[in-house]
Amino acid sequence: MSNTYNIAVIPGDGTGPEVVAEGIKALEAVSRKCGVHFRFKEFGLGGDQYLNHGILLPGEIMEELGTMDAVFLGAIGHPDVRPGILETEILLKLRFNLDLYINLRPVVLFPGVETPLKNKGPEDIDFAVIRENTEGLYVGSGGFLKKGMPDEVAVQESINTRKGVERCIRYAFEYCRKRDKGSHLTLCAKTNVLVFESDLWYRVFKEVHKDYPDISTDYQNVDALCMWMIKNPEQFDVIVTSNLFGDIITDIGAVIQGGLGIAAGANLNPEGTAMFEPIGGSAPKYEGLNKINPMAAISAAQMMLEYLGEKEAATLLLAAIKRVLKDDLKSLEAGKMGYGTKEVGDLVAGYVAGL
Ligand code: IPM
Ligand code: MN
Secondary structure, three states: OOEEEEEEEEEEOOOHHHHHHHHHHHHHHHHHHHOEEEEEEEOOOOHHHHHHHOOOOOHHHHHHHHHOOEEEEEEOOOOOOOOOHHHHHHHHHHHHHOOOOEEEEEEEOOOOOOOOOOOOOOOOOEEEEEEEOOOEEEEEEEEEEOOOOOOOEEEEEEEOOHHHHHHHHHHHHHHHHHOOOOOEEEEEEOOOOOOOHHHHHHHHHHHHHOOOOOOEEEEEEHHHHHHHHHHOHHHOOEEEEOHHHHHHHHHHHHHHOOOOOOOEEEEEOOOOOEEEEEOOOOOHHHOOOOOOOOHHHHHHHHHHHHHOOOHHHHHHHHHHHHHHHHHOOOOOOOOOOOOOHHHHHHHHHHHHHHO
């Protein structure tokens, strides 16, 4: 019996639809090869739908997404929509309402890909960031006092629950155990200043560690960790951290692994559904030009195969991705790849068929 999966596709804004199309092309190539099947259902969420119809993320769509095996997202963000609307009402709402409490972002430098770090290669850059994805400074708790007046006050609160912190840290230990690197987990926080929030993270981290004596750990303040990610990235295996710190450090992660053209992430509810996305954003200036790099979206599709437990398919697609990166692309930057968006997708699909 072959497996069939229901995949929700949200192409979204800007170059989202173009890169998602190549991700689907890769999945279809894998499907022909491995007997894993997909039923794709597209949802037209994003800036255009908001501007034309005032629709953001209706409740019935949210419910339907929750019943799918996975969600494949392109990008959310439109130049004509004020920052914050689409992000909070679509992307963050998806993360919160589907309780996708893990944001898993691998930072891996593949052979053939250039890193801006001097004297570092693929053997040095191979770790994963596990970012808490439903709490912290992202919950939208706070408000203004006397908005617009000279003595205006703005409060933005970071909410951290023991349950939320513990399930994230526990997932990180479990994930660390499954990786075949060094089984080392780093907690990233700011205990010297955030004496409530980081204190909770630190105590829970110590407590949960007792259940994982086979895993070594260390603690780093977020500012120092940013420095070490650049200076000695080889020390990292898995990093676990809160929502905003994770957001920030994974941009450093993306750039040291070759840039936004390759960085992908998974928003996971280990007991429910999951959403996969290229980290890059909607890149409106490249929209419709067949110039954007689809490798991040194809990598997101590859993570989806891993998550679905389709090992053979995931391994096959990973091999094709690596081959294109090593043998074909001149650069990962939009317009400089030596190929167009569609042609990069064709290369991946071609290798999948031939492997
Ligand atoms: C990311 C993005 C989002 C975030 C934005 C678009 C809301 O930067 O996925 O990293 O801050 O989480
Ligand atoms: Mn970000």
